[in-house]
Amino acid sequence: MFAIIGGSGMTQLSCLEISHRQIIRTPYGEPSGPLTFGKMKNENIxxxxxxxxGHTIPPHAIxxxxxxxxxHSLxxxxxxxxASVGGIRADLTPGRLMIPDQIIDYTYGRSFTFFEGKEKPVTHIDMTLPYSQxxxxxxxxxxxxxxxAVLDGGVYAATQGPRLETAAxxxxxxxxxxxxxxxxxxxxxxxxxxLDLNYASIAVVANYAAGRGTNVSSIPLKEIYAVLEQAMVGVRNILEHVVSCDGH
Incomplete structure (x- = not known):
């Protein structure tokens, strides 16, 4: 079985033959919503x-x-x-796709580990390579x-949100x-x-980051959704081919 987490621009997977939806309870509360089960190219998804x-949960509250x-329970x-992202590097124009290989964490105040509490031992995980090779x-x-076309490798900066960043x-x-x-x-x-999951990301450049591109004084938010809609066609194409690749 493959698990797919959809971000902005992908609140549902149109190429999925849905069989059912299920609410899964966890020791950490409820997930963002019911999980959708189905098949894609005869592979369980x-x-x-x-x-x-309905895209109602902001990034810091997920x-x-x-x-x-x-x-993980599945x-x-x-x-x-x-994940939708802003492009910082000049060649990362709206609509480009990247498979990042590194990440820098600028978030704060989020529940960031399963290993906490007096009854659990201190546990350090190796994040040298943060995504599954x-x-x-x-x-x-x-x-x-x-x-x-995808870019192989890049550094993802994870910020707190939900506001966008300043140019500085x-x-x-x-x-x-x-x-x-x-x-x-x-x-x-x-x-x-x-959780020892084989996890990696497809990053979709939705817009130039603040101070980048041709409009350096603001980010045209209305254009982001149009870019995402078009870029998600390519993402869905990749996902359909993922389940056909050998070695999964």
Whole structure:
């Protein structure tokens, strides 16, 4: 079984033959919404809308622990997270797709670990490579098979949100080595690692980050949704090819 987490622009998976929806209870509360089960190319798929079906849960209020725990309980072979981001690097124009390989966490105040409480021992997880190399390779091969252009590797900056960043903050992120900026990459990636899930992300550039592109004084929010709608066609194409790749 593959698990897919949909972000902004993907509150449902149109290429999924839905069989049923199920609410899964977890020790950490309820996930963002019911999990959707079905098939894609005869492969079992479970889909979860990260922000809720109506896109009503802001990034800082998502119950990441419940989301990952619910998916973990189903023992998926891979967890693929789709996330919309802002492009910092000049070549990361709206509509581009990236399979990031690194992440920098600027979030705060989020429930970021399963290993807390007096009854649990201190546990350190290795985040040298924050995304599963197996899942990244699978996504890259699927993109090649689907003839969809993706950038292999890049640094995702996870910010708190829900507001967008200032131009000065984006300059700082760029100096830190970030190429794209989003609001949901952490603690999602770290929690997936704690649960030993094969987790990787498809980052969809929805807009230029603040101070970048041709309109440096503002971000045209109305244009973001049109870009996401078009880019998600490519994402769905990749996902359909993922389930056809060998070695999953």
């Amino acid at each position: 479970v889909f979860l809308a990260r922000h809720g079906h 119950n990441y622990r419940a989301n990952l725990w619910a998916l 023992k998926p072979s891979h967890v693929i997270a789709v 197996r899942t990244r390779a699978l996504l890259l091969q699927a993109a090649k098979n689907a003839r969809e 903050e984006i300059n700082r992120l760029e100096r830190d080595g970030a190429n794209i900026v989003g609001m949901t990459g952490m603690p999602e990636a770290a929690l997936a690692r704690e």
